[in-house]
Amino acid sequence: xxTLGQLAHGFAVALTPLNLLWAFVGVFLGTAVGVxxxxxxxxxxxxxLPITFSVDATGAFILFAGIYYGAMYGGSTTSILLNTxxxxxxxxxALEGNRMARRGRAGPALATAAIGSFxxxxxxxxxxxxxxxxxxEFALRFGPAEYFSLMVLAFVTVSAMLGASxxxxxxALLVGLFLGLIGVDLQTGQARFTFGVPELLDGIDVIVVxxxxxxxxxxxxxxAHPRPAEQAPLKVSGSLWMTRDDWRRSWKAWLRGSxxxxxxxxxxxxxxxxxxxISYFVEKKLSRRPEEFGQGAIEGVAGPEAANxxxxxxxxxxxxxxxLPTSATAAIMLSAFQSYGISPGPLLFQNQADLVWGLIAxxxxxxxxxxxxxxxxxGLWVRILSVPAPLLYAGILVFATxxxxxxxxxxxxxxxLYAMGGMGYLMRRFDFPTAPVIIGLILGxxxxxxxxxxxxxxxxxxxxxxxxxxxxxxxxxxxxxxIGPMLLRLRRRA
Amino acid sequence: xxxxxxxxxATGLLASASAAAPIRTGLAQAIEQLRxxxxxxxxxxxxxxxxxxxxxxxxAGLIKSAQITNVGGAGGTVGLPQFINxxxxxxxxxxxxxxxxxxxxxxxxxxxxxxxxxPIARLTGExxxxxxxxxxxxxxxxxxxxxFKADPAKVSWAGGSAGGTDHILAGMIAKAAGGDPRKxxxxxxxxxxxxxxALLGNQVSCGISGWGEFGEQVRAGKLRALGISADKRQPGxxxxxxxxxxxxxxxxxxxxxxAPPGISDAQRQSLLDLVDRMVKSPAWAExxxxxxxxxxxxxxxxxxxxxxxxxxRIHAILKDLGLAS
Numbered sequence: 001x002x003t004l005g006q007l008a009h010g011f012a013v014a015l016t017p018l019n020l021l022w023a024f025v026g027v028f029l030g031t032a033v034g035v036x037x038x039x040x041x042x043x044x045x046x047x048x049l050p051i052t053f054s055v056d057a058t059g060a061f062i063l064f065a066g067i068y069y070g071a072m073y074g075g076s077t078t079s080i081l082l083n084t085x086x087x088x089x090x091x092x093x094a095l096e097g098n099r100m101a102r103r104g105r106a107g108p109a110l111a112t113a114a115i116g117s118f119x120x121x122x123x124x125x126x127x128x129x130x131x132x133x134x135x136x137e138f139a140l141r142f143g144p145a146e147y148f149s150l151m152v153l154a155f156v157t158v159s160a161m162l163g164a165s166x167x168x169x170x171x172a173l174l175v176g177l178f179l180g181l182i183g184v185d186l187q188t189g190q191a192r193f194t195f196g197v198p199e200l201l202d203g204i205d206v207i208v209v210x211x212x213x214x215x216x217x218x219x220x221x222x223x224a225h226p227r228p229a230e231q232a233p234l235k236v237s238g239s240l241w242m243t244r245d246d247w248r249r250s251w252k253a254w255l256r257g258s259x260x261x262x263x264x265x266x267x268x269x270x271x272x273x274x275x276x277x278i279s280y281f282v283e284k285k286l287s288r289r290p291e292e293f294g295q296g297a298i299e300g301v302a303g304p305e306a307a308n309x310x311x312x313x314x315x316x317x318x319x320x321x322x323x324l325p326t327s328a329t330a331a332i333m334l335s336a337f338q339s340y341g342i343s344p345g346p347l348l349f350q351n352q353a354d355l356v357w358g359l360i361a362x363x364x365x366x367x368x369x370x371x372x373x374x375x376x377x378x379g380l381w382v383r384i385l386s387v388p389a390p391l392l393y394a395g396i397l398v399f400a401t402x403x404x405x406x407x408x409x410x411x412x413x414x415x416x417l418y419a420m421g422g423m424g425y426l427m428r429r430f431d432f433p434t435a436p437v438i439i440g441l442i443l444g445x446x447x448x449x450x451x452x453x454x455x456x457x458x459x460x461x462x463x464x465x466x467x468x469x470x471x472x473x474x475x476x477x478x479x480x481x482x483i484g485p486m487l488l489r490l491r492r493r494a
Numbered sequence: 495x496x497x498x499x500x501x502x503x504a505t506g507l508l509a510s511a512s513a514a515a516p517i518r519t520g521l522a523q524a525i526e527q528l529r530x531x532x533x534x535x536x537x538x539x540x541x542x543x544x545x546x547x548x549x550x551x552x553x554a555g556l557i558k559s560a561q562i563t564n565v566g567g568a569g570g571t572v573g574l575p576q577f578i579n580x581x582x583x584x585x586x587x588x589x590x591x592x593x594x595x596x597x598x599x600x601x602x603x604x605x606x607x608x609x610x611x612x613p614i615a616r617l618t619g620e621x622x623x624x625x626x627x628x629x630x631x632x633x634x635x636x637x638x639x640x641x642f643k644a645d646p647a648k649v650s651w652a653g654g655s656a657g658g659t660d661h662i663l664a665g666m667i668a669k670a671a672g673g674d675p676r677k678x679x680x681x682x683x684x685x686x687x688x689x690x691x692a693l694l695g696n697q698v699s700c701g702i703s704g705w706g707e708f709g710e711q712v713r714a715g716k717l718r719a720l721g722i723s724a725d726k727r728q729p730g731x732x733x734x735x736x737x738x739x740x741x742x743x744x745x746x747x748x749x750x751x752x753a754p755p756g757i758s759d760a761q762r763q764s765l766l767d768l769v770d771r772m773v774k775s776p777a778w779a780e781x782x783x784x785x786x787x788x789x790x791x792x793x794x795x796x797x798x799x800x801x802x803x804x805x806x807r808i809h810a811i812l813k814d815l816g817l818a819s
Contacts, residue, residue, distance in 0.1 A: 189657030345710025
């Protein structure tokens with residue numbers, strides 16, 4: 001009950017006209033930067049840090065949190081419409097979302113993403129309000145061994161994205177794993193596969209690869225193999241709004257996505273992408289129509305979109321309750337605390353109750369604002385698709401280029417973007433799936449680093465993965481996820 | 495490389511424009527618009543330093559405006575060549591840098607190094623702290639070092655990336671205690687957050703980071719501080735130095751500013767004056783307090799000598815750790 005009283009007080013802080021204005025500016029800006037590939041919430045907040053010299057702390061954090069939540073919304077829009085993910089956590093959304101858009105169902109795809117984000121954002125914020133101490137305790141039990149086992153589980157989810165030929169899918173995964181090796185190795189400080197190019201020392205940005213493979217690759221493919229059907233503007237057939245069937249298929253996916261995203265997001269080294277992979281896998285395996293996946297299944301948008309928004313709320317759990325910066329955005333928000341002379345740490349809830357509860361209350365408000373802001377925009381967004389294909393794809397190319405340049409103003413990133421685009425074209429041409437490349441690139445380095453950390457701590461003893469109960473459970477889950485569906489199929493056949 | 499050509503052209507124009515319209519106030523030539531080069535992305539320590547300098551100089555009325563350019567990546571070694579080659583001869587430019595860059599230049603075998611710039615002044619330092627989880631049996635540095643010497647594989651050290659400030663301190667401690675730095679079971683994390691989580695969750699034996707990262711957890715009793723790498727006890731922090739505990743190690747993660755190569759003596763002097771007046775301004779004192787930065791101001795030629803000795807010292811310890819040849 002104490003929590004409710006503090007939350008009520010938080011709403012009193014967040015509902016002042018000025019703070020409402022900050023929340024609105026935040027979600028609006030966030031949506032905009034989410035739409036632009038490359039310009040993410042971390043960079044945006046970093047560029048806005050100087051406002052901490054003139055705006056009060058509560059207002060500034062309400063603004064920052066709005067940007068953070070808004071970016072998760074905005075990122076899905078371009079994933080669905082243009083196959084150009086604005087954020088790494090919305091890459092999975094592009095898989096089914098863009099297929100839906102191609103089949104004239106952009107409206108329902110955007111709607112299920114927006115409503116799912118709202119549902120998940122609210123569920124996540126509720127979790128942040130009431131469960132933070134519990135979740136933190138659970139999260140701290142994750143050591144390198146547990147993380148590695150979690151990554152193994154996440155790798156199994158690739159099996160849902162391999163496409164028609166497992167061999168081609170695995171080849172694509174290996175390409176991703178290789179790309180993930182490029183850069184300075186964290187554990188030894190040695191450069192790997194950088195060929196003396198200093199820009200490669202920090203590794204390859206996932207967004208550059210995703211945008212290159214998806215957007216640039218597809219543009220090249222369409223230019224090289226024009227089909228009459230693709231030349232005509234994409235038709236937006238049927239309703240803009242979700243049908244009864246869409247609702248029926250979406251709501252469970254939203255809740256499952258929230259349930260996956262929130263706890264995984266609160267893990268200090270979990271990352272926002274892993275829950276989206278797992279959610280996609282779960283939805284495909286639970287769906288009565290798995291054959292629709294890859295062709296535009298609405299669950300494949302609803303689940304991962306919910307997962308990424310719930311994980312955004314999860315990230316705030318260790319940040320607010322322990323003062324741990326567990327994502328790039330959280331790290332920058334913590335450095336903003338410093339410029340107010342507020343020490344972010346385990347005492348934040350006690351020492352800065354006004355600020356923390358005002359911030360949490362503003363998350364509820366910001367979420368509602370985002371829904372109100374995004375739903376009417378759907379009608380406007382889908383009209384982008386009525387632009388004739390050559391113009392649309394030329395636009396996508398420009399958009400992808402500007403966004404990539406925005407990441408680091410580095411010409412090397414642009415070269416990489418087009419190299420990836422060329423590879424994306426060849427992969428399409430020879431029928432290789434592109435999603436496994438991204439999964440390899442994201443999961444490979446995480447799994448490798450956690451494995452080596454676990455080995456350093458255990459002194460090279462491989463049994464740690466099985467002797468720790470949590471780690472063993474995760475590995476068992478991974479095994480189940482891998483062979484469970486096969487066994488089911490065998491039984492059905494028998 | 496159309497882009498870099500345009501950049502050169504633009505900077506050339508700027509330089510000639512500022513040469514054409516010199517502004518004179520007082521003794522040295524005043525700088526109206528300062529250009530600050532930050533070889534890191536927005537948000538980190540160097541960026542904070544650059545932006546704080548802008549604020550302090552403006553509020554002290556030393557400059558009219560400042561323009562900050564961020565070129566991040568690889569511990570500053572992506573930005574450094576650009577500063578040396580494209581900003582050459584610009585008398586109104588300062589680059590932020592520090593100890594991390596010295597280490598990165600050696601570890602990444604970078605083509606350029608800091609001797610090619612014009613060092614202006616060392617400004618701030620952050621001392622490091624060695625912590626253990628609250629439930630750890632280690633109560634002092636002596637306990638930790640004894641356990642390390644008994645079986646190095648049983649003591650895991652969490653910190654930032656390999657070869658960075660935290661790893662360097664771990665190596666120095668091991669060496670000072672008579673152990674082998676290469677045997678340090680160092681667990682590198684990409685940021686302070688995950689490293690802190692590993693400590694709070696009792697996953698590692700001990701951890702090293704800047705006081706700014708761990709201080710709050712120590713104050714809250716979640717982590718126990720065994721020793722700090724400062725030269726003397728710090729006001730308000732009840733933690734003994736490493737040296738007090740018989741480990742002859744002192745380390746500051748220092749930050750300073752550099753001017754481009756090829757500037758005239760008069761230009762160098764006016765930058766030295768500018769920084770000197772900033773350091774003595776009340777606004778700067780306020781900033782040091784806010785970020786818990788220690789004032790270790792060291793200008794001009796002594797700074798140049800300091801960089802040379804730091805480079806040697808860090809190179810030696812990276813060699814001990816097996817990260818440099």
